[in-house]
Amino acid sequence: MAKMTGTKTPRTARGERTLRALLDAAAAEFGEKGFHDGSISGITGRAGVALGTFYTYFESKDAIFRALVTDMSGRVKDHVAPAMALAPDPVTAEGAALAAFLHFARDHKEIYRIIDESEFVDPASFRAHYEVTAQRIAQRLRHAAEAGAVRGDVGEVHAWAIMGMNVFLGLRFGVWEDGADLDSIARTANDFIARGLKGGD
Amino acid sequence: MAKMTGTKTPRTARGERTLRALLDAAAAEFGEKGFHDGSISGITGRAGVALGTFYTYFESKDAIFRALVTDMSGRVKDHVAPAMALAPDPVTAEGAALAAFLHFARDHKEIYRIIDESEFVDPASFRAHYEVTAQRIAQRLRHAAEAGAVRGDVGEVHAWAIMGMNVFLGLRFGVWEDGADLDSIARTANDFIARGLKGGD
Numbered sequence: 445m446a447k448m449t450g451t452k453t454p455r456t457a458r459g460e461r462t463l464r465a466l467l468d469a470a471a472a473e474f475g476e477k478g479f480h481d482g483s484i485s486g487i488t489g490r491a492g493v494a495l496g497t498f499y500t501y502f503e504s505k506d507a508i509f510r511a512l513v514t515d516m517s518g519r520v521k522d523h524v525a526p527a528m529a530l531a532p533d534p535v536t537a538e539g540a541a542l543a544a545f546l547h548f549a550r551d552h553k554e555i556y557r558i559i560d561e562s563e564f565v566d567p568a569s570f571r572a573h574y575e576v577t578a579q580r581i582a583q584r585l586r587h588a589a590e591a592g593a594v595r596g597d598v599g600e601v602h603a604w605a606i607m608g609m610n611v612f613l614g615l616r617f618g619v620w621e622d623g624a625d626l627d628s629i630a631r632t633a634n635d636f637i638a639r640g641l642k643g644g645d
Numbered sequence: 646m647a648k649m650t651g652t653k654t655p656r657t658a659r660g661e662r663t664l665r666a667l668l669d670a671a672a673a674e675f676g677e678k679g680f681h682d683g684s685i686s687g688i689t690g691r692a693g694v695a696l697g698t699f700y701t702y703f704e705s706k707d708a709i710f711r712a713l714v715t716d717m718s719g720r721v722k723d724h725v726a727p728a729m730a731l732a733p734d735p736v737t738a739e740g741a742a743l744a745a746f747l748h749f750a751r752d753h754k755e756i757y758r759i760i761d762e763s764e765f766v767d768p769a770s771f772r773a774h775y776e777v778t779a780q781r782i783a784q785r786l787r788h789a790a791e792a793g794a795v796r797g798d799v800g801e802v803h804a805w806a807i808m809g810m811n812v813f814l815g816l817r818f819g820v821w822e823d824g825a826d827l828d829s830i831a832r833t834a835n836d837f838i839a840r841g842l843k844g845g846d
Contacts, residue, residue: 478765560764564679571821578817601833604817605810612809613802616779620772632802640841 475554676755
């Protein structure tokens with residue numbers, strides 16, 4: 445788990461488990477009730493920890509919400525990375541990243557509500573989530589360009605375009621529709637990206 | 646203006662001007678303060694109309710917010726349509742649509758806050774906004790395919806991908822950065838889309 449402002453870093457394995465339980469409980473609480481109706485007692489009840497324990501880790505409801513956005517951002521990255529590592533080339537890796545993300549969105553539908561609500565609860569976290577994600581995609585595209593796998597002039601516009609595709613495909617097919625064939629959708633989107641990033645005429 | 650639930654349709658030109666003034670005032674009020682802190686008296690104050698007049702058109706704060714999402718959705722469409730009509734081919738038209746949308750987002754930065762907040766205030770309007778927009782793009786893509794301008798199997802996945810690109814490029818370069826060269830960004834994105842939608846190997 446990344447270091448988070450307003451969050452005490454646990455020093456023991458047991459402390460790490462408690463922090464993980466609090467963040468998972470916060471995801472369930474805010475995902476179901478939203479930030480305003482969600483409560484610290486709802487979180488500690490779900491996590492099965494005492495109220496005093498909560499304050500060992502977080503100073504407020506705002507602090508755990510902020511930590512949760514950072515945590516979810518990191519969990520998406522960690523979920524997507526192994527799928528990308530197995531891909532034979534950088535463009536296929538983007539498709540693998542999308543497929544992994546679509547499955548993550550289906551299994552963690554609350555992520556949309558939480559990230560989207562952060563625009564209002566904590567605008568800096570909202571912006572940081574997307575800026576960091578776009579920077580990560582842009583860096584991958586630059587490496588792909590250096591390897592000759594995509595056009596040489598890929599940049600920030602392509603990164604934001606690909607991130608936007610992923611976010612909306614995740615909303616439509618991961619969150620809103622339970623029966624969609626996510627791997628087929630990822631293949632269609634990846635073919636679109638692969639052609640789109642080709643150089644030449 | 647489209648027919649909206651909870652909204653009385655004005656019968657005179659003066660009535661239409663009042664309704665327009667109320668919707669513009671609501672965009673400013675909710676864009677600045679958000680839904681919860683925004684108020685009917687704030688809206689009537691900005692519009693320069695009496696409180697009683699408000700209730701001639703809308704039954705509640707919820708009703709004008711709902712009407713505003715529908716109105717903004719329609720205004721984007723109306724702003725983008727003339728730019729598309731001038732384009733020489735269906736693929737260039739998508740680029741023209743994006744450029745027009747980026748300029749609209751820069752000039753109406755409140756649209757993001759309002760549409761995004763509708764996810765929490767009025768989820769049905771949020772969903773309808775994106776479903777209608779994606780259907781519009783999908784229909785354009787089908788026409789382009791029939792004209793042989795893009796691959797034959799374009800569909801819903803491509804439409805949601807393009808919409809997601811547009812939304813995130815609008816957020817990043819229209820709303821967050823005032824100095825970005827929007828036409829250059831639209832050209833880069835359109836080149837990406839044009840290549841992405843090509844058929845063949």
